[in-house]
Amino acid sequence: MNVNELRFAKRFDGITGSAIREIFKLLARPGMISFAGGNPSEAALPDEEMAWIAADVLKKDGKRILQYGATEGYPPFLEALKAYVGPHFGIDMEKNGVLPTTGSTQGMQLLLSALIDPGDVILVEDPTFLGNMQSMRLYQAKLVPVKSDDEGMDTDDLERKIREYHPRMIYTIPTFQNPTGCTLGLERRKKIAALAEEYGVVVAEDDPYHDLRYTGQELPTIKSFDKAGWVVFLGSFSKVISPGLRVGFLAAEPGILRKCVIAKQGSDLHTGLLNQAMCAEYIRRGLLEPHIRSILKGYADQMNTMLDELAHMKTVASFTRPEGGLFIFASLDEGLNATKLLPKAVERCVAYVPGTHFYPEGGHENTFRLNFSKSTSEEIRRGMRLLEETFSRA
Amino acid sequence: MNVNELRFAKRFDGITGSAIREIFKLLARPGMISFAGGNPSEAALPDEEMAWIAADVLKKDGKRILQYGATEGYPPFLEALKAYVGPHFGIDMEKNGVLPTTGSTQGMQLLLSALIDPGDVILVEDPTFLGNMQSMRLYQAKLVPVKSDDEGMDTDDLERKIREYHPRMIYTIPTFQNPTGCTLGLERRKKIAALAEEYGVVVAEDDPYHDLRYTGQELPTIKSFDKAGWVVFLGSFSKVISPGLRVGFLAAEPGILRKCVIAKQGSDLHTGLLNQAMCAEYIRRGLLEPHIRSILKGYADQMNTMLDELAHMKTVASFTRPEGGLFIFASLDEGLNATKLLPKAVERCVAYVPGTHFYPEGGHENTFRLNFSKSTSEEIRRGMRLLEETFSRA
Numbered sequence: 001m002n003v004n005e006l007r008f009a010k011r012f013d014g015i016t017g018s019a020i021r022e023i024f025k026l027l028a029r030p031g032m033i034s035f036a037g038g039n040p041s042e043a044a045l046p047d048e049e050m051a052w053i054a055a056d057v058l059k060k061d062g063k064r065i066l067q068y069g070a071t072e073g074y075p076p077f078l079e080a081l082k083a084y085v086g087p088h089f090g091i092d093m094e095k096n097g098v099l100p101t102t103g104s105t106q107g108m109q110l111l112l113s114a115l116i117d118p119g120d121v122i123l124v125e126d127p128t129f130l131g132n133m134q135s136m137r138l139y140q141a142k143l144v145p146v147k148s149d150d151e152g153m154d155t156d157d158l159e160r161k162i163r164e165y166h167p168r169m170i171y172t173i174p175t176f177q178n179p180t181g182c183t184l185g186l187e188r189r190k191k192i193a194a195l196a197e198e199y200g201v202v203v204a205e206d207d208p209y210h211d212l213r214y215t216g217q218e219l220p221t222i223k224s225f226d227k228a229g230w231v232v233f234l235g236s237f238s239k240v241i242s243p244g245l246r247v248g249f250l251a252a253e254p255g256i257l258r259k260c261v262i263a264k265q266g267s268d269l270h271t272g273l274l275n276q277a278m279c280a281e282y283i284r285r286g287l288l289e290p291h292i293r294s295i296l297k298g299y300a301d302q303m304n305t306m307l308d309e310l311a312h313m314k315t316v317a318s319f320t321r322p323e324g325g326l327f328i329f330a331s332l333d334e335g336l337n338a339t340k341l342l343p344k345a346v347e348r349c350v351a352y353v354p355g356t357h358f359y360p361e362g363g364h365e366n367t368f369r370l371n372f373s374k375s376t377s378e379e380i381r382r383g384m385r386l387l388e389e390t391f392s393r394a
Numbered sequence: 395m396n397v398n399e400l401r402f403a404k405r406f407d408g409i410t411g412s413a414i415r416e417i418f419k420l421l422a423r424p425g426m427i428s429f430a431g432g433n434p435s436e437a438a439l440p441d442e443e444m445a446w447i448a449a450d451v452l453k454k455d456g457k458r459i460l461q462y463g464a465t466e467g468y469p470p471f472l473e474a475l476k477a478y479v480g481p482h483f484g485i486d487m488e489k490n491g492v493l494p495t496t497g498s499t500q501g502m503q504l505l506l507s508a509l510i511d512p513g514d515v516i517l518v519e520d521p522t523f524l525g526n527m528q529s530m531r532l533y534q535a536k537l538v539p540v541k542s543d544d545e546g547m548d549t550d551d552l553e554r555k556i557r558e559y560h561p562r563m564i565y566t567i568p569t570f571q572n573p574t575g576c577t578l579g580l581e582r583r584k585k586i587a588a589l590a591e592e593y594g595v596v597v598a599e600d601d602p603y604h605d606l607r608y609t610g611q612e613l614p615t616i617k618s619f620d621k622a623g624w625v626v627f628l629g630s631f632s633k634v635i636s637p638g639l640r641v642g643f644l645a646a647e648p649g650i651l652r653k654c655v656i657a658k659q660g661s662d663l664h665t666g667l668l669n670q671a672m673c674a675e676y677i678r679r680g681l682l683e684p685h686i687r688s689i690l691k692g693y694a695d696q697m698n699t700m701l702d703e704l705a706h707m708k709t710v711a712s713f714t715r716p717e718g719g720l721f722i723f724a725s726l727d728e729g730l731n732a733t734k735l736l737p738k739a740v741e742r743c744v745a746y747v748p749g750t751h752f753y754p755e756g757g758h759e760n761t762f763r764l765n766f767s768k769s770t771s772e773e774i775r776r777g778m779r780l781l782e783e784t785f786s787r788a
Contacts, residue, residue: 001591001592001593001594001622001624002622003594003622003623003624003647003649003650004649005594006594006596006624006649006650008508008509008653009507009508009509009510009511009514010511011507011511012508012653012656015656037462038462039461039462040461042457042461045456045457045460045461046460047452047453047456047457047459047460048453048456050452050456050460051448051449051452051453051456052449054445054448054449054452054668055445055446055448055449058441058444058445058448059441059442059445062439062441062442062444062445063436063439063441064638065441065638066439066440066441066444066635066636066637066638066639067433067434067436067439067636067637067638068431068432068433068632068637068638069638102496102640102662102666103662103663105660105661105662105663106661106662108660109660109661109662113403113405113532114402114403114406115402115403116403117403117404117405120403131659131660131663132660134656134659134660135659135660138507138656138657138660197395198395199395200395200397200399200400202400228395228396228397229397230395230397230400238462241460242460242461243460243461243462244458244459244460244461244462244463244666244667244668245460245666245667245668246496246662246663246664246665246666253397255397255398255400256397256400259402259406262406262409262528262532263532265525265528265529266499266502266503266525266526266528266529266532267499267500267503267661267662268496268497268499268500268503268640268661268662269497269499269525269640270640271640272496272638272639272640272666272669273638273639274448274638274639274668274669275666275668275669
C-alpha cells in the first residue's frame with residue numbers, strides 16, 4: 001500500500017499546521033524587522049553566565065545530571081522551585097506541589113491529557129494564545145470564547161457560559177495576555193477562583209509574563225485566591241531566563257499533580273536534568289531577580305516607542321496599552337485585512353501576526369499582534385513606519 | 395465543590411501508576427543492589443567531556459542556544475544527525491527526514507498522537523517494554539500481543555493478527571529487546587518491512603540498544619528494508635551518551651514526520667537547544683564511536699558474570715542469552731511468584747522487576763527482568779547470591 005493512503009488519527013482532522021507558516025519562513029531574510037514572534041531580546045539571554053553555570057553543575061554533579069532522573073524533578077531544582085514559587089506567586093506550598101515541565105507548553109499538554117476527553121468544552125479568552133489553542137484542538141476539545149476586554153475575561157459572561165457549557169477547563173493568561181497584553185483585574189481574579197470552586201471547573205492559569213511589568217502595581221495570582229485546589233498554575237522560565245532551555249513548571253494540588261506526573265512519564269519521562277540544574281543554580285546564586293530588573297528598562301522603552309508610533313498611524317483605529325509583557329494588539333480601520341496585507345508587509349521587510357488566528361472562531365480580520373521585545377527602539381521606529389506605508393497604500 | 399470529586403479524562407481509566415512504584419522508592423536505600431532499572435553505568439556517562447562541551451557551545455553559539463528554536467531541530471544537530479543516522483542505521487536520507495525528540499519516549503508519544511484513535515489496535519511483542527505500554531494505554535489503544543521467542547516476533551503469528559485485528563501500528567524493539575534481551579532475526583526483519591507495506595501498517599522500530607552489541611554480528615535495521623515509508627525508526631542517545639540529556643530522534647517519511655512535528659509543537663515546542671547542541675558537538679568531535687567502544691567491554695563482562703550466576707541458580711528454570719543490550723529475562727520454577735518475592739528480595743537489599751508487568755495480558759508470574767549495566771561484576775555476584783537465597787527459601 002502506498003504510504004500516502006495512510007489515515008492519521010482523528011485529532012488531526014482540520015489541523016493543517018499554521019496558515020502563516022509559509023510566510024514565517026521568509027522572516028529569516030536579512031534585514032527583516034519581525035514583530036511576529038514572542039522571543040526575548042538577545043540582551044535578555046544570559047549566555048556568559050550560563051556557560052559557566054553549565055560547566056559548574058556538570059563538574060559538581062555530572063554523574064547524576066547525565067543519568068536518568070525522576071519524573072517528579074531533579075531534587076536541587078525542586079528545592080529551589082518550592083522556595084521561589086511559594087512566596088513569589090503567592091502559592092500555598094503546604095497544599096500544592098510543583099512539577100518541572102519541558103516549558104509551560106508541556107505543562108498545558110499534561111493538563112489537557114489529565115482532563116480532556118474529545119468534545120469537552122474549554123472556556124478561553126477572546127482572543128487567546130494561538131499555540132495552546134492548537135494543543136487544545138489536538139485533544140479534540142471544543143473551544144468556547146468568553147467575552148473579554150481590557151481587563152481580561154468578563155466574569156459575568158464566564159459564569160453564564162459555565163452554566164451553559166459545563167466546561168472541563170477555563171484557560172486564562174491573566175497577566176499581559178498573549179496576544180492582547182491586557183491584564184485581568186483584581187476582582188475578576190478573585191471571582192474566577194470562586195467560580196472554579198463553586199462549579200467544580202479547573203482553571204489553567206498560564207502566567208509566563210508575570211514578572212515583565214513596566215508600570216502599575218503587581219496583582220496577586222488567581223492561584224493565590226484558590227483555597228480548594230481547582231486552580232493549576234503554569235509557570236515558565238522562558239521569558240526571564242531562556243526559552244531554549246525549555247524549563248517551566250506546574251503547581252497544583254496533589255491529585256491533579258499525580259495525573260500530570262503519569263502523563264509526563266509517557267511524554268518525555270523527565271525534563272532534562274542539566275536544564276533543571278542550570279535554572280536551579282541561576283536561582284540559587286541570586287541571579288534571577290537582578291536579571292529580571294536589568295531587562296525591564298529596555299523592554300519598557302521598546303514598548304513605549306511602539307505605542308508612540310501606533311498613536312501616529314492613521315490606518316490604526318485602536319490598540320491596547322499594556323503595563324508589561326511582550327505584545328501589543330491593534331486594529332486597523334474596518335475593511336483593511338491584516339492577513340491579506342501581511343505578504344505586502346513582508347515584501348517591505350516587516351512582519352506581524354494577523355489577529356484572526358488568535359480568535360477561537362476566527363473573524364476580526366482587521367486586527368494584528370505586535371511584539372516589541374525582539375527589536376531595538378530604532379528598528380521599532382523603522383518597522384512601524386514601513387507598516388504605515390503598507391497599510392496606507394492598501 | 396471538593397476537588398476530590400474531579401473526574402479525570404477517560405484515558406486514565408485503569409491507569410493507576412506502577413504497582414511496583416512503592417517498592418522502587420526503597421531502592422535508594424544505601425547498600426541496595428538494583429537490577430531493576432535500565433540505567434547506564436556511571437563510567438559510561440561522559441561528564442568531564444560534557445562539562446567542556448556545554449561551556450564551549452554556549453560560548454560559541456549561546457545567544458541562539460538560549461533563544462527559541464524551530465520545532466524541526468537545531469540546525470547543527472540536524473546536520474550531524476543526518477550525516478550519522480543515514481549510514482549508521484542504513485536509512486535512506488533522500489526519502490526520509492529526522493526529527494529531534496526529547497528522548498525516544500517522546501518519539502513514541504508523537505507517533506501515537508499521529509496515528510492512534512481510542513480502540514485502535516497496536517500489535518506488540520510478548521513481553522514488551524512497560525513504559526511504552528503505558529503510553530499506548532494513555533492513547534486508549536488496544537494492545538494485542540504477538541507470539542515471540544528468542545528471535546523476536548513470530549512473523550506468521552504477526553501476519554495472522556494483522557489480518558484479524560487490522561492494527562494501526564506494529565511496535566517492536568528489534569535489537570536486545572526490553573525486557574528479554576533477544577534480537578529479531580534477519581529474515582523476520584525483512585518480513586516485517588514487507589508485511590507493513592503489504593497491509594499498510596506503520597511499524598514503530600524502537601532501537602535504543604542497537605550499538606550495545608557484545609558478541610555476534612550486527613543486523614540491518616527493519617527501516618533499512620523499508621522502501622515504501624511504512625517504517626518509523628526511533629533512536630536515542632540515552633544509552634550511548636546520556637539519558638539525563640533527553641535527546642532522541644525519529645526518522646520517517648515526510649507525511650508522517652510532518653504530523654509528528656505538529657504534535658511536537660503542542661508537546662514541548664522543541665527539544666532543548668543546549669541538549670541538541672551538546673550531542674551535535676559530541677558527534678562532531680568524533681567522540682561517540684570511541685565512547686561506545688569504551689563501554690562495551692565492561693558491559694560484556696557484567697552480562698557474562700550475571701549469565702554465569704544464573705546458570706548456577708537452582709531456582710531459575712531458564713533465562714535468555716542476549717548478544718547485547720542491558721537486560722536478561724529469566725523464569726523461576728513454576729509456582730514461584732516473582733511479584734510476591736520482590737519485597738523479600740528488597741529486604742535482602744537486592745531488586746529486579748517482576749516479568750508480569752511486561753506482558754500485555756499479565757500472567758507469567760514466575761518471570762523477572764534483570765539489568766546488569768548499573769552494577770559492578772562484584773555487585774552482580776553478590777546480588778545474584780542474595781536472589782538465590784531469597785528464591786530458594788520461598
